[in-house]
Amino acid sequence: MSADHLFAALASPARRELLRMLRDEGAQPAGRLAERFDMSRPSVSEHLKVLKDAGLVAETRKGRERHYRLEAAPLMELRDWLTPYERFWRERLTALDALLDDMEDQDAR
Template sequence: MSAAPKHDVFQAVADPTRRQLLSLLAESDELTVSALSAPFAMSRTAVSKHLRVLSEAGLVRERKAGRETRYRLEAEPLQELRRWLDYYERFWTNRLSVLRQLVESDDADEDVLEPRGPRAVD
């Protein structure tokens, strides 16, 4: 039985630094902490902490190669994020479709299109 991850995919990708690390790893097979740290104005220790969060979420796999630790992207857990985003993409597409039909309708009542609430007095 495997233990539940300390961080989930949503927590892991919530940070812009971690999203950028994922982008860097997506462009390469494997990268070292030194290579991953180069684009950032932060210490390798700080980058390592971000990598630990990504690893705990299952998004990064690490492998020892001599004295170096190499990191590789594990994209499968991103499917959970994709499913969540797909739902909201369908939701907003449907809402915008209804709005378009309302706006483009020839028999649309103009009162429906006017904003409700108090009007500004000039």
């Protein structure tokens, strides 16, 4: 629920890259993620922990492996957070449209 954790988790490029990998390549064990990362395996583990605390990732243990999978629900909260700004954005656009219309009126004279 805490938006703070969510935004903080997304602030790191490394964590966003992890999310992207899980999104495009599906659930994976931590080690496989770390292999293609320019970062030590333990550091990747910590990033995964941050993502887990933010609810962006969930783990299922399979033997000694831990598969991580993307949990997109918090990102939909982010979309909700964004909504009132979209409205603002559109207002700005329509204001711009109005301005352009005025300029056309000027030209028409």
